[in-house]
Amino acid sequence: MSDIPRRAASRTAKLAGLPLGVAGRAAAGFGRRLTGGDRDEISAQLAAKSAEQLFAVLGELKGGAMKFGQALSVAEAAIPEEFAEPYREALTKLQAAAPPMPMSDVDYMLTQQFGRSWKSRFAEFDETPAASASIGQVHKAVWSDGREVAVKVQYPGAEEALRSDLRQLGRLSRVLQPLVPGMEIRPLIDELRDRMEEELDYRDEATYQREFAAIFEGDPEVKVPRVIGSAPKAVISEWVQGRPLASVIREGSVDERDHAANLLAKFHYSAPDRARLLHADPHPGNFGILDDGRLLVLDFGAVARLPDGMPAELVAMTKYALQGRGGDLMALMRSAGFVRSGARIEQEQVLAYLAPFTEPLEVEEFHFTRRWIQRQAERVGDLRSPDAAIGRSLNLPPRFLLVHRVTMGTLAILCQLDGHVRLREIVAEWQPEMFEPDAPTG
Template sequence: MTDIPRRTASRTAKLAGIPLGVAGRAAAGFGRRLTGGDRDEISAQLAAKSAEQLFAVLGELKGGAMKFGQALSVFEAAVPDEFAEPYREALTQLQSAAPPMPMTDVDFMLTQQFGRSWKARFTEFDETPAASASIGQVHRAVWQDGREVAVKVQYPGAEEALRSDLRQLGRMSRILQPLVPGMEVRPLVAELRDRMEEELDYRDEATYQREFAAVYEGDPEVKIPRVVASAPKAVVTEWVQGRPLASIIRDGTRDERDHAGERLARFHYSAPDRAQLLHADPHPGNFGILDDGRLLVLDFGAVARLPDGMPAELVTMTKLSLERRGGDLMALMRAAGFVVDGTRIDPEQIISYLAPFTEPLETEEFRFTRRWIQAQAERVGDLRNPEASIGRSLNLPPKFLLVHRVTMGTLGILCQLDARVRLREIVAEWQPEMFESDAPTG
């Protein structure tokens, strides 16, 4: 069995080394500039090296550190190419791979969860993990009734490692911020801390997956593997394998990119209405495309319950922004708690600020590109731009935080895919009220 306290101390030391490394490289870069080096070139080199260290450490440590890296990976498309290119491959690896735990630990965990005779439940069990992720790894096996299954086993000590990682990352958020321009690190860490606590009990994940699978049973566009057995730190599901979205992002054809984007968008916008649930871990490692064209959806550890479907406030905000009804939009946002008390915002500027959510809905077909989302991030992150100040006047009520992050994450994946999607048509199918005209007549 792994020595948990010693390993946790080692993790903390490695995480602590990230800001020290960033600071050391910054000092070296300052010295090189003093001796006549090109400022922009040196800055780009420093950012690339710091990013490489960050994502290498996050991938090695798994737990909350890797989960943080996976969350960042969705927003990789928003990072300017000169910074993103050096570590794009590291980000992709974070989505589905991490160093595996030894079989002795797997046996220890499965004995805890299913008893000493756990092997009798299977006719075959591959000791080499098929995938390793943030808090658990997956083994391919054959269930006692002959079905091929995926056995997801939580890492021993995952709870301690997760809490330690997120505490450390919270302290580091300010120094990590420059590595991901256009994205706020501190709120992301805070939200991950809350959500990861929920992901530690695989029985909750199994419940969510069963509910999703029942709703999408026989669906021609989406495949959710069925749950076979579950325990607090292990879950067994049907084995279903598709082409990973990361592969399509890397070298998919135009048709494959567009098809994957369309399937992902339909799943994201249909789930709140069909299942009253929202898959809340949108990174490419959790999705694939089957040979028959269906979207394969995996990992239901993070799920938001939406008993009334997509929150009406968010739907109406998008509708008012599309209709350029700035006054009504501001009134709604103040009433719903989106605007900091005592601040004044130009209604036209807030409409422009919401462009990432509205531009893709203004045409019959929209092409999501890295260049587009980079421009959005630069626009709201450039302190010389009046719109940048709007962010300091806005507040995201906690009940909308997860939906907002999932929507932004989905948009990020669509941009990584460089997909052309008829998003207006998809949203109109599941949120028709967004496009029904109720503007007052003059």
């Protein structure tokens, strides 16, 4: 495995070359404008070329760079439309695409995990990978008892590569920021780094997957593949194949997209109370739709334990916002640490700030669209907006950060699906206290 350092150096060089390429194209565009080129046309060409380079490089890499690209793919719906189109196709490819690991590396890793005779456990083993992920790839095989299985194998050197990529991306965050308008790059990279360690040991992933599979066994709407065996760098589970959610987003009918959106919403909002767990990696590559209409859920490397279900403070805050109870909302937000120390903010301002986030719960059926989530991003991202000023007075306590990110990621996928979702009904089933009448206290 002496070529791993060479691979890492190559990865770093490719990442470091991104801003230089963008700068070069910007200079060339400036030159064309001096000679009479159309400004809008040149800007569109620059955006398309920048997107092409960014995601071509990320698509060649594994580890943190691809993880970063997958995270961006979820938030694609919030990117302003004038910038979004060049990114959309390239982002979608990152959800399930990476160069294959050679079979020699697969053999090396499985020998480390299961011993030299690992092949004897299988009746068949397809050497061509069926899918790839940020730190591993999946092979289809037949278990010794005849069952079709999926064998997920971690890339050799994945741990070092992950750390190296995220360090490099962190250093480049300011230069990468203009490539993805409407998104905060640095906090995204910081959170990926925080979650990184949890995904490197596949035994943890196997434990979470077993728990999810047990809870959803026999469920008419959700399928979680059962785990057959696991090791630190490999996990074997039953083979289940569905239509990728990215395909439904791209070419599904209205009914198919609405069906997928409602199933995804039900899974997200029910899991904390049903399983006391939260699937914390919401991007379309981790979901599919089976022929029988069920939602297929994959990849349990990032999971959060919620012993008490959905945090009570978040449920109560949403309830107070829905009911217009500004006094109760402000009291709770201050006590829970959502308002920065010394910030002067009126309850009416907070109610107005949160109103768009409660919109989907105020009607029987809400139409999630890209334009809706773009408006939310513009509203809080425009420094001239009053809502942006309110946002700077607020704080998201660390204990709620993951739930908030996963919820927003899920809503972004609903917008990618352009789904009509009965979200109020779904949330009321699992957090009924959010809609129960309650006399105001302030």
